[in-house]
Structure formats: structure tokens, C-alpha cells
Amino acid sequence: MSNAVSALQGALYKGYCTVEEAGLVGMITLRGDLSSDAIAKAVKAATGAEMPGQGKITEGAKGRAGWMSPDELLLIVDHAAAPKVVEAASKSLADEHSLIVNVSDARAVFRVKGAACREVIAKLSPADTAVMQPGMLRRTRVAQIPAAFYLEDDQTAVLVCFRSVAQYAFDLLADAARDGGEVGV
């Protein structure tokens, strides 16, 4: 078994907000008809979370379920548990038109912490971060790469992007969070 490492292995930057690579995070893409009961049940079994509505992310005992598009969910679970979750969900959705893939190692996750975490992301993305509340998920872009983000709480934004652009994303966030770069000073 290879030793799984995250893209930037917990890189940290401290500016007026803290930018931290979140380390290993289990992520599963689930595609299918989101109105189906079987899929809602599989989501519940995998994460403990309810089926999220449009643009929402829900939290359960074992993880989160985020709405990515009308037929796609992002399940965020423990990294080590992800292969088993995929196996269980594939089994329970065998008769359902669906697709379940473990994408944990294809992605990178960053946490932006601080009162101005919304501003750091607003500098980089066209999304209206002021209207974002915990429980909402927005798929958009940061500078030149696609990314999705949600708020864990009012002071913590979590940003997900592809692993291949992890360094780029970290550099962007770190630059946006640099001391002296506060908005409205």
C-alpha cells in the first residue's frame, strides 16, 4: 500500500487570514438522479447528511454532502473511509442509474481562516461571497482555475480544487491573504 499524501502536505501561510492546506480529505463524486430515494439513502449512509438542495451543503455525523450540479454531489468523508464508502454506495445503488467515484487524490482542499475569509476569496473569484452563508456551496473559479467553496462557519472558508493546480491555488490564496492587503483599509 502506498503512503497517501495530500498535494501540499499541510502547507501553511499566515497573513491577515490563515491559509492552510487541509491535508488528506476523502472526496467522492456521486452522479445520478438526485430526486431518487435510493440516492438520498446512499448519501445518508455515507455521510449521515440529508440530501442537499440547490447550491447547498449539508453536514452529518460522518461527513458532508454538497450540491455540485443538478445531477452531481460531492461527498466529503474521512480519507481512509472513502474506498469503503464507495464500495457500499456502489452496492446499494447497483440498480440505480448512477456513478460513484473516489476522487480524494484528484483534489486539493484549502482552509482560509479569519474574519475576512470571504474577502480573500472575493478577490480571486467572480462569486458574490457576501451572500454566502455556512451551508451554502458555490462552484466557481479562482483566478484561472475552477474551484468550489463553502463556509464551515463565519470565520472559515473551505476551498476545493484540482490537485494538479494545488500549488497555484495556494499561492493565489496566500497572496490574497497577505498582511497589508486587507480590503477597505
Place this chain on the structure above:
Amino acid sequence: MLILECPYCGVMADETDLHGGGEAHLKRFGPGSSDDDFETYLFHRANPKGVHFERWRHVSGCGKWFHAARNTMTLEVYGTYSAQTYEPPKAIINAVKKKHPEWEGYE
């Protein structure tokens, strides 16, 4: 800056979140059609000064294609709607007609 509401995500996505797909509601003429029809389908595009129906893709969001009715002169947006339709829905047509009673209508 052009801002369109993605009918799938429900978010106001700006132009940089989107990718333009050209004229909407084209009818395909494939194998077996006349050369004239095929040429029209491939190359002839409306380029109106005014009301225009276009395809857009929410490329860095949900990745879905949708349709938008907008004005190429004023950049006013009359509405966006699902791509799973052959012609603009009534509500969109009415929204355009309300603003431009003289508009000759869709095709």
C-alpha cells in the same frame, strides 16, 4: 459585464464563469439533407442588433448548457431558460415583447 442567472444553479454567474455557445435553437441538417440546408446549418448565423437568443455554458459552475435571451445592443438580459427546449418559452417571449412591442417575434 454580462451577468446571467444559471437556471440550474440559481446563481448569478458573470461572463467569466460562463462560456458562450453561439446562436440558440439551430435545427440540425445532417446526412441526406440538401446542400443548401446543410450550408445554412453549418455557416449561416443570425447576428442581430437587438434581441438575440444564445446558448451559454456555466463552465466553471455546474457545467450545464442553458439558453439566454438578451439584447446585443443594450446588453439587457430578458431571461435564461433550460436548454431542453426547441424554442424560447412563453414567459421569455412575453418579457421581450413587454420591452419591445415592435419586436417582430422569434422567427
